[in-house]
Amino acid sequence: MSYQQLTSHxxxxxxxxxxxxxLHWDMATMMPKGSAQARSAEATTLKSICHGLKTKPDIEDWIDAAKGESLGDWDKANLREIEREYNQANALPTDLVAAMSDAISACEIAWLKARPANDFQSLCPYLERVFELVREQAHVLSDRSGLTQYDALLDLYEPGYSSAQLDTVFAELESFLPNLVGEIIEHQERMGPIVKPSGPFDIEIQKQLGRDLMDALGFNFDHGRLDVSAHPFCGGSPDDVRITTRYTADDFMQSIMGVIHETGHALYERGLPNSFRGQPVGRARSMGIHESQSLLMEMQACRSPEFVSYLAPRLRAAFGATGPGWSTGEMLRSYLEVRRGLIRVDADEATYPLHVILRYRLEKALLSGDLALADLPSAWNDGMRELVGIVPETDTNGCMQDIHWHMGSVGYFPTYTLGALNAAQLFEQAVTDIPSIPDEIGQGNFSGLVTWVRESVHQKGSLLSPNDLMVSATGRPLDPSVFKRHIKRRYLEQ
Amino acid sequence: MSYQQLTSHxxxxxxxxxxxxxLHWDMATMMPKGSAQARSAEATTLKSICHGLKTKPDIEDWIDAAKGESLGDWDKANLREIEREYNQANALPTDLVAAMSDAISACEIAWLKARPANDFQSLCPYLERVFELVREQAHVLSDRSGLTQYDALLDLYEPGYSSAQLDTVFAELESFLPNLVGEIIEHQERMGPIVKPSGPFDIEIQKQLGRDLMDALGFNFDHGRLDVSAHPFCGGSPDDVRITTRYTADDFMQSIMGVIHETGHALYERGLPNSFRGQPVGRARSMGIHESQSLLMEMQACRSPEFVSYLAPRLRAAFGATGPGWSTGEMLRSYLEVRRGLIRVDADEATYPLHVILRYRLEKALLSGDLALADLPSAWNDGMRELVGIVPETDTNGCMQDIHWHMGSVGYFPTYTLGALNAAQLFEQAVTDIPSIPDEIGQGNFSGLVTWVRESVHQKGSLLSPNDLMVSATGRPLDPSVFKRHIKRRYLEQ
Known part of the structure; x- marks a missing residue:
């Protein structure tokens, strides 16, 4: 049976x-620095073997034959995902892939130098080359799929999603969020300055706290690990999920929430349907759904007053600390502080979408050619003024802060905000279905919530499109008003 | 050029x-236990892809064509090693390889149960099956190579070595070693009981000591790591050498010498010729040469009075300890204690070859069919009585102690003793060439010794056969009288 040849392949x-x-996990956590060059050659060899398997010409024949075979719903969906993956792997001509790889390497190196030196001009030709090739890539993908060029890129990360949908969703966010952020900041200022615990905070204690929280969230250490890396991530594979975080003695709040965020990703990977392990339909659905799982844990569940009331006494006990910054109320204020900041990755949940909308606008304009790269810094600053209400003094903290474009990722940024909106909607539905969830979380008990997301999201793998998955889990498509309600309730009404 | 196609392949x-x-290193050190099954499937896939590359039919044509090309000495030797590797990879029919893999898996599982239960009978049919397939393997390899069946297996581990040579070398050892061991034990007993430091010994201190010694020996932590595993090993690859050890709070001597042993292996891997990285001629020569590098460091250099006089005060300082067991003289006695023991891996350097000779005799007899497997326990015990002068009360501590036969490794055991003899001869030559080496070691300075072995052994890769490598490094073939001289001098004359 051809379908079986496909599943085996x-x-x-x-x-x-x-x-x-x-290999990637090891490189980021364990590998001695002198081994980087050898490892990179090994990974390239393995990737090229993998690419050979993904573009094997037999696949097309097997797909055609399998379409005539009698398959159940999951297998049909698997065939659809296989075809999608095969088309993507085959879409780009080899010389374009190679040119892209070279251009990205050169641009990343240039970026690593130019960013700290605040030297956008020296970076410009490298980034220009990357965008040139991204345009070519978008052109090829668009020709094959019939999607617009931007949508063809977006589809790599969020299958079935369109910029038309994004325009609607983001317009809705833009209509209330900038003003709402202003209101929240005023509201928080009226309550006086936030007192924060002061360090140093023992790193071994932070590690143990992180592990205890992972346990509470249901992370299975028989199938995963927690380690340290410069940039936190969730990696490995569903049967061996490896998350990382970083520690600083100045601040424990970052590592704690970082661990919870990555644990959300990890629970998704681990909860994917076991019977379709290794099959395209058994994989995580999309970046926007993946991010919803981390933000559901970090933002929705673990910055809630209920969870902070569980967490705060445990933090006090672990660090043996007392004082005003350690009260439950004050810790909640710390965890919910909203600021007009320059840096996306440091942004709170209220301002974060504004950073994303800026990037979405700019990358669309750069892709279409409506914006010249030389004009990016000023366009960035104008957008920051309009959306976030603050302007960076350097491009270092402005248009050069993120690595994404330099590695050719265009169409990725929106998925962060789709993740936040999905998370709000999923959490609201979970609490509607199981009203005891907030109380349970207040006791450090995540089993109700995890069972709900496992059944509603994780176990679905890639059976449904992101849109249909949201309908299946919450009864309706993505609705940004849930996020609005969440922000207003949490930041203005509590 | 066909030769270039070969080197690229x-x-x-x-x-x-x-x-x-x-993957193997990770499995032994980092992998969560629940991931074993998934990892095993991943490793099998990768091994099978690797096997496909090693048996690619084009190789034969490339080899034939390359033989007509004009090549330098190293490239000629590389072509010879490529042909050797290709022939080995192609020698065994696929169904024999698969049957072997199944039989070994089953036998290992049976062994893990039977060994602690002292139940040789239940193990027997599984081991019988493995030996049956090893005989078939030896038959096929022998037909292809023209070697005897045992030599065809030995050649997998020690290229060019023959059982005729082993018979001579082992006969020489048998002629003096059992009596010499008796003399040494009497000699040591006359000096009264050895006082040993008593624990517990902080494991973090042991780790730091191990790392300090690795530094002293010249291990480059920019290209390697030290971690913990149940069974110590040296793994990874030449640009990323990963050694492991194990710690117990009862005893630090084991972890310290274990680290030094594995560091000897690691220095070899790391010292292999950089210009032939990834080529068969650039690999470590053989198991017997590899073991010589670990034993040269552990036995020759680091159990010497010079080194122990360097080590002992550092141990006292690290553990903050005093008392009779901690004197340099008494620590040397501890490190040189000779005992008639049952277990090979715990044996001292004087009795170790006797354990190996027993296994060599038995595996030859089992392979030829001269010894029936049912008679193995009694043959084992007879041999132990004759060679080591002690008889195990259980098969657990007798013929079931080692995993090698259960995983189909026949012809491997002799390489341990070849390693010990090579080590003695190489060390003696190094000291002849650079007489200051013992004094340098007494100051924790290994640079002279490491430079010598790097030039004489490591940098040769697989350019020469093990025999020729010994001639090149020491001016003569393997000569067991050097080992005899070493043992007599160290244990009776000092």
């Missing part, structure tokens, strides 16, 4: 993808 | 072998 591919996941 | 293979090395 994609199981092999998934094994190699998992090995690549492990 | 074998570079690809080495990348995958290195990745497999990393």
């Amino acid at each position: 994609y199981r092999t591919i998934s094994h190699l993808d998992n090995v690549l996941g492990l | 074998y570079r690809t293979i080495s990348h995958l072998d290195n990745v497999l090395g990393l």
Whole structure:
């Protein structure tokens, strides 16, 4: 049966993808620095073998034959995802892929130098080359799929999503969020300055706290690890999920919430349907759904008053600390502080979407050519003034802060905000279905919430499109008004 | 050029072998236990891809064509090693390889149960099956190579070595070693009981001591790591050498010498010729040469009075300890204690070859069928009585103690003793060439010794056969009288 040849072939591919996941994890956590060059050559070899398997010409024949075979719903969806993956792997001509890889390497190196030096001009030709090739990529993908060029890129990260949908959703956010942020900041200022615990905070204690929270959230250490890396991530594979965080003795709040965020990603990977392990339909659905799972844990569940009332006494006990910054009320204020900041990755949940909308506008304009790269810094600053109400003094903290464009990722930024909106909607639905969830979370008990997301999201793998998954889980498509309600309630009404 | 096609192909293979090395390291050190099944499937996929590359039919044509090309000495030797590797990879029919893999898996599982239960009978059919397939393997290899069946297996681990040579070398050892061991034990007893430091010994201190010694020996932590595993090993790859050890709070001597032993292996891997990285001629020569590098460091250099006089005060300082067991003289006695023991891996350097000779005799007899497996326990006990002068009360501590036969490794045991003899001869030559080496070691300075072995052994890769390598490094072939001289001098004359 051709379908079986396909599943066997994609199981092999998934094994190699998992090995690549492990190589990447090792590189970021364990590898001695002198081994980078050798490791990079090894990973390139493995990737090229993997690419060979993904573009094997037999696949097309197997797909055609499998379409005539009698398949159940999951297998049909698997066939659809296989075809999608095959088309993506085959879409780009080899010389474009190679040119892209070279241009990205050069641009990343240039970015690593130019960013700290606040030297956008020296970066410009490298980034220009990357965008040139991204345009070519978008052109090819668009020709194959019939999608617009931007949508063809977006589809790589959020299948079935369109910029028309994004325009609607983001317009809605823009209509209330800038003003709402202003109101929240005023509201928080009226309550006086936030007193924060002061360090140093023992790193071993932070590690143990992180592990205890992972336990509470249901992370299975028989199938995963927690380690340290410069940039936190969730990697490995569904049967061996490896998350990382970073510690600083000045601040424990970052590592604690970082661990919870990555644990949300990890629970998703681990909860994917076991019977479709290694098959395209058994994978996580999209970046926007993945991010919803981390933000559901970090933002929705663990910055709630209920959870902070569980967490605060445990933090006091762990660090043996007392004083005004350690009261439950004050810790909640710390965890919910809203600021007009320059840096996306440091942004709170209220301002974060505004950073994303800026990038979405700019990357669309850069892709279409409506915005010249030389004009990016001023366009960035104008957008920051309008959306966030603050202007960076340097491009270092402005248009050069993120790595995404320099590595050719265009169409990725929106998925962060889709994740936040999905998370709000999923959490609201979970609490509607199981009203005891907030109280349970207040006791450090996540089993109700985790069971709900496992059934409603994790176990679905890639059976449904992101849109249909939201309908299946919450009864309706993505609705930004839930996020609005969440922000207003949490920041103005509590 | 066909030769270039070969080097490019074998570079690809080495990348995958290195990745497999990393997977194995991770499995033993980092992997959560629940991931074993998934990891095993991933490793199997990668091994099978690797096997496909190693048996690619084009290789034969490339080899034939390359033989007509004009090549330098190293490239000629590389071509010879490539042919050797290709022939080995192609020698065994696929169904024999698969049957072997199944039989070994089953036998290992049976062994893990039978050994602690002292139940050789239940193990017997599984081991019988493994030996049956090993005989078939030896038959096929022998037909291809023209070697005897045992030699065809030995050649997998020690290229060019023969059982005729082993018979001579082992006969020489048998002629003096059992009596010499008796003399040494009497000699040591006359000096009264050895006083040993008593624990517990902080494991963090042991770790730091191990790292300090690795530094002293010249281990480059920019290209390697030290971690913990149940069974110590040296793994990874030449640019990323990962050694492991194990710690117990009862005893630090084991972890310290274990680290030094594995560091000897690691220095070899790291010292292999950089210009032939990833090529068969650039690999470590053989198991017997590899073991010589660990034993040269552990036995020759680091159990010497010079080194112990360097080590002992550092141990006292690290553990903040005083007392009779901690004097330099008494620590040297501890490190040189000779005992008639049952367990090979715990044996001192004087009795170790006797354990190996027993296994060599038995595995030859089992392979040829001269010894029936049912008679193995009594043959084992007879041999132990004759060679080591002690008889195990259980098969657990007798013929079931080692995993090697259960995983189909026949012809491997002799390489441990070849390693010990090589080590004695190489060390003696190094000291002849650079007489200051013992004094330098007494100051914790290994640079002279490491430079010597790097030039004489490491940098040769697989350019020469093990025999020729010994001639090149020491001016003569393997000569067991050097080992005899070493043992007599160290244990009776000092």
